[in-house]
Amino acid sequence: MKQQKLWILTIVLAVVWCFLSGAVTLANFLMGLLVGTLTLVLFRPFFPWSPSPLRLLRKIPAFLRYLVHFLYELAKANLQVVYLALHPKMPIRPGIIAFATRHRSPLGTTLLANSITLTPGTLTMDLTPDGRILYIHTLDISHPEEVREEIRRGLEDYTLGVAD
Numbered sequence: 803m804k805q806q807k808l809w810i811l812t813i814v815l816a817v818v819w820c821f822l823s824g825a826v827t828l829a830n831f832l833m834g835l836l837v838g839t840l841t842l843v844l845f846r847p848f849f850p851w852s853p854s855p856l857r858l859l860r861k862i863p864a865f866l867r868y869l870v871h872f873l874y875e876l877a878k879a880n881l882q883v884v885y886l887a888l889h890p891k892m893p894i895r896p897g898i899i900a901f902a903t904r905h906r907s908p909l910g911t912t913l914l915a916n917s918i919t920l921t922p923g924t925l926t927m928d929l930t931p932d933g934r935i936l937y938i939h940t941l942d943i944s945h946p947e948e949v950r951e952e953i954r955r956g957l958e959d960y961t962l963g964v965a966d
Contacts, residue, residue, distance in 0.1 A: 900936070901950055901953055913964065921957070
């Protein structure tokens, strides 16, 4: 059964290789099979988990929803930071908030923390040892509940579909 999963994952990697190379040809697919096989053989011992290829395929729609929404949040945050930077009075009130995440897996918490950090105006600074509370630096702490709700609706709801 493990060999079957390995071959399915290798084929998925080959298809991804074709799309990333920009041309879906037999030569690219064969090269993708070669690179995918080498990658899985060489790096499999470094991963403590073994994801089911079918589970990964089922997560693709959720990942695409996350990606589209993340890009929207990224554009929105960039415009907000530009507004703050160009405002004559620079109306910022920086501070740190605690954000209780609903993620229970390290992968989910990491995806959320990195998404927050990649969004301008926010930075994930630390988390508790159990990974349930993130400490986030934000440019405007005037309304901390509003910031938490934006993170929950804007990022966490979508990362939950991908990583948990």
